[in-house]
Amino acid sequence: MTPLSDAAVTRLKRLGAWPEFAEPRYAVVEEIGRGGMGAVYLAIDEELRREVAIKVPNAIASAELEQRLRREARVLASLEHPGIVPIHDVGRLVDGRLFYVMKRVQGRTLRDEIEHVSDVMDRLRIFERICDPVAFAHAHGFIHRDLKPENVMIGSFGEVVVMDWGTVKSRQSAVASRQSTVSSRQSAVDRQSVVDHETSNDTSHGTVIGTRGFMAPEQARGAVDEIDQRTDVYGLGAILFLLVSNHVPEAEMDVPRALRGLHVARPLTAICEKALAVERYDRYQTVAALADDVAAYRDGRAVGAYREGLFERLVRFGRTHRTAILLVLAYMAMRGLIAWLGR
Numbered sequence: 001m002t003p004l005s006d007a008a009v010t011r012l013k014r015l016g017a018w019p020e021f022a023e024p025r026y027a028v029v030e031e032i033g034r035g036g037m038g039a040v041y042l043a044i045d046e047e048l049r050r051e052v053a054i055k056v057p058n059a060i061a062s063a064e065l066e067q068r069l070r071r072e073a074r075v076l077a078s079l080e081h082p083g084i085v086p087i088h089d090v091g092r093l094v095d096g097r098l099f100y101v102m103k104r105v106q107g108r109t110l111r112d113e114i115e116h117v118s119d120v121m122d123r124l125r126i127f128e129r130i131c132d133p134v135a136f137a138h139a140h141g142f143i144h145r146d147l148k149p150e151n152v153m154i155g156s157f158g159e160v161v162v163m164d165w166g167t168v169k170s171r172q173s174a175v176a177s178r179q180s181t182v183s184s185r186q187s188a189v190d191r192q193s194v195v196d197h198e199t200s201n202d203t204s205h206g207t208v209i210g211t212r213g214f215m216a217p218e219q220a221r222g223a224v225d226e227i228d229q230r231t232d233v234y235g236l237g238a239i240l241f242l243l244v245s246n247h248v249p250e251a252e253m254d255v256p257r258a259l260r261g262l263h264v265a266r267p268l269t270a271i272c273e274k275a276l277a278v279e280r281y282d283r284y285q286t287v288a289a290l291a292d293d294v295a296a297y298r299d300g301r302a303v304g305a306y307r308e309g310l311f312e313r314l315v316r317f318g319r320t321h322r323t324a325i326l327l328v329l330a331y332m333a334m335r336g337l338i339a340w341l342g343r
Contacts, residue, residue: 019056020094026054026101034058037068037166042104045088051104052088057097066098072166073100075142083133083160105161111149114243120268123243124298129160131236131291137162138229138287143169145227147235148214149242167209169227213248214238217278220251230280233290237275237283240294244268252278267297270306 018028019041026043029051033040038057045052055072057065070090077087089101107113110126117123130152134144144151145167153161210219216234218226241249244264249255255273264272271293277283284290289304297303 019054019097019099022092022094026052028054035164035166037065043101045101052101053085053104054099054101056093056099068166069098069100072168075165075168076102079133079137079140079142081133081136083129083162084137084165085161085163105153105155105163107153107155107159107161109150110152110154110239113154114149114246120244121298124294126154126160127236127240127243128291128294128298130162130239131287131294133160133162134232134236135287135291137168138171138232141171143171143227143229144232144235145169145219146210146214147232147239148211149239152239169224171228210235213250216280217252218280226280228280229286230283233275233283233285233287234277236287236290237272240275240290241272244272249276265297267303267306271297271303274305 018031019026025045025047027046029042029044031039032042032053038055041054041056043052043054044050055069057069073087073090076085080086085102085105087100087102091099093099108116110130113126114123117126134147137144142165144162144165146164147162151162151164153163155161210216214235216227216231219231238249241247241255241259245259245262247258249258253276255276256269259269259272271290274282274293275284275290284293284305293303293305
């Protein structure tokens, strides 16, 4: 009898852990992702005849793990945005594990996508689209806490989806502008989520949640009480640094020095430096402010994070209005030539 190889044993173990549903609605096709909290499977929704993704805990779930998975599903269900994957269903497997069903997002991770996008301006356009769903989540009181290239998917038509909200944290305050009846009900849901988050073990002081290179200093210290929207600003700043340099930033590094030899424009360097500031109060205070500065740089406008000199301002003006300036100069030259010929 030929013994099984380690690879075969590993495959059999994974097949044995495939989800088994009480009702035959979902047919599992293959495992497409695995993380610390659970695995994601590609499946066919037999009822609606469409592909879906199903997230399941790695093993028989503990109460804490189940709470985190349930919280992630509820957060995704409450955040209806094109850049956030929608939830279709939630339930329990035959073995008692909780699962939830979401849209199957096809495409490449940002890490893979940037290998095919060399132009900095095109990369900045992608970055601005990453900021949109994060700002939307902040407006509804949620902090992602693990923004990194692997958690951003780029679809074949350029759609951008921010994934993996398993480490999400709720802010204490709700958005003041929610005044309608529907908004009031949603605020009640958000407040319940706050309780869930704050009583969960994963938010206790000293717990480090995040990914090295994309984790804000307060995360690295385990200072949970200091985590707010500016923590995600840092994560986005790290992604921006990667997009303009092809390198992952180091903790508390000298950003201008790191970008000096890579021919990164000074205004763009200043944006990265401000987003990656060690102190929260020195960063952009909102994701929208960061996105606005990136859009201003891309459009050839003044950047709030960078103080221009007079010469730089003239050069930027010339680049921005190059066509108009050339037309004026051509007109003046023509008038001069006509005047000279008419002597």
